[in-house]
Amino acid sequence: xxxxxxxxxxxxxxxxxxxxxxxxxEIFLGLLFVYSGYIKLKNIHEFALTVAKYGILPSYFINLxxxxxxxxxxxxxxxxxxxxxxxxxxxxxxxxxxxxxxxxTYAFVSGRIFECGCFEIFGKEEEIGIYSIFRNxxxxxxxxxxxxxxKK
Amino acid sequence: MNIFLQSTVIFFLSVLAAIGFSYxxxxxxxxxxxxxxxxxKKYPEIKFIDSEKxxxxxxxxxxxxxxxxxxxxxxxxxxxGAINFPYSEFYSNPLKFVDKIDTQRKIVVYCEGGFCELxxxxxxxxxxxxxxxxxxxxxxxxxxKRKNYPIERNF
Numbered sequence: 683x684x685x686x687x688x689x690x691x692x693x694x695x696x697x698x699x700x701x702x703x704x705x706x707x708e709i710f711l712g713l714l715f716v717y718s719g720y721i722k723l724k725n726i727h728e729f730a731l732t733v734a735k736y737g738i739l740p741s742y743f744i745n746l747x748x749x750x751x752x753x754x755x756x757x758x759x760x761x762x763x764x765x766x767x768x769x770x771x772x773x774x775x776x777x778x779x780x781x782x783x784x785x786x787t788y789a790f791v792s793g794r795i796f797e798c799g800c801f802e803i804f805g806k807e808e809e810i811g812i813y814s815i816f817r818n819x820x821x822x823x824x825x826x827x828x829x830x831x832x833k834k
Numbered sequence: 835m836n837i838f839l840q841s842t843v844i845f846f847l848s849v850l851a852a853i854g855f856s857y858x859x860x861x862x863x864x865x866x867x868x869x870x871x872x873x874x875k876k877y878p879e880i881k882f883i884d885s886e887k888x889x890x891x892x893x894x895x896x897x898x899x900x901x902x903x904x905x906x907x908x909x910x911x912x913x914x915g916a917i918n919f920p921y922s923e924f925y926s927n928p929l930k931f932v933d934k935i936d937t938q939r940k941i942v943v944y945c946e947g948g949f950c951e952l953x954x955x956x957x958x959x960x961x962x963x964x965x966x967x968x969x970x971x972x973x974x975x976x977x978x979k980r981k982n983y984p985i986e987r988n989f
Contacts, residue, residue, distance in 0.1 A: 687941050694858055703924040712899020723855070724861070726855075726861065727861075727875040727876060728876065729874055730872055731872045731873070731876060731949070734868060734869075734872065735951050736947045737948070737949070741869075742864055742867040742868075743859060744868055745856070745862065745864065745865060745868070746852065746863045746864070749852035749853075749855055749856050749863070750848050750852040750863065751850050753847070753848035753849075753851040753855070754844065754845065756848075756851075757844050757847055757848055757851070758844055761844065761902040767835070767840040767843060767844060768840075769837040769840055770835075770837055770838075770839070770841040770842075770843060770844050771839050771840070771841075771844060772837075773838070774844050774845065775843045779839075791847070
């Protein structure tokens with residue numbers, strides 16, 4: 683056996699493991715966004731109120747925006763899990779998480795602390811803070827990792 | 835299908851679902867007064883008052899007006915005739931403030947406006963203490979100033 687021949691099967695194993703990892707990651711991200719969208723739809727008025735408190739959007743668009751975002755999360759999450767329009771779902775989620783992170787950072791820097799409207803864990807809404815910015819950045823990086831491999 | 839087309843499909847699907855959901859849940863997509871619409875859903879038992887009605891009630895001396903903002907903001911400017919119940923102090927000892935209230939008049943609470951919630955927090959406590967005839971002026975001090983109604987400053 684030559685050295686070259688040994689490297690090829692190792693690469694294949696590596697690729698296979700990466701694929702399993704990617705599928706697991708997509709299921710995780712998909713479930714996360716389905717949950718997030720579901721929670722927002724369940725408390726749609728609370729979510730709209732939170733969006734209004736950020737003070738970024740004109741009040742005219744707040745209801746339409748607050749109603750559309752949960753469905754974007756819900757559909758993209760489902761598509762990510764079931765492998766339908768997967769690249770598009772990644773792109774939608776990357777854009778969403780990018781906008782959310784900017785909005786949270788803006789509110790945090792300007793000293794306005796209220797519920798972030800992100801995820802409700804055990805019935806409790808979390809307040810805007812370093813933790814929410816950091817968590818969003820991790821999700822953003824995971825999405826970038828996923829889309830990078832799916833684009834290949 | 836390329837990635838941008840895919841994301842556009844998801845976007846339009848979501849907008850359609852949002853419109854359907856708003857129709858099903860009877861949520862107006864473009865409400866006239868968003869603040870009142872959203873807060874009346876969160877606090878269904880609370881009544882709201884607008885600047886014009888408040889001004890008329892103040893002229894007739896039929897209202898006890900509470901400013902729920904902090905003392906430094908109140909000093910800079912407040913609605914003419916308002917009494918300051920700074921939420922941070924009021925929260926820790928509400929009974930100290932409640933004695934000042936004239937229960938013969940309607941009670942109206944306000945704060946800065948623009949989705950500040952201090953007025954709701956103060957009125958929740960007042961309600962727990964058994965006070966009725968409570969109203970919120972949701973536009974708050976910002977709306978009052980913008981409409982050029984009389985204000986008072988204590989320097």
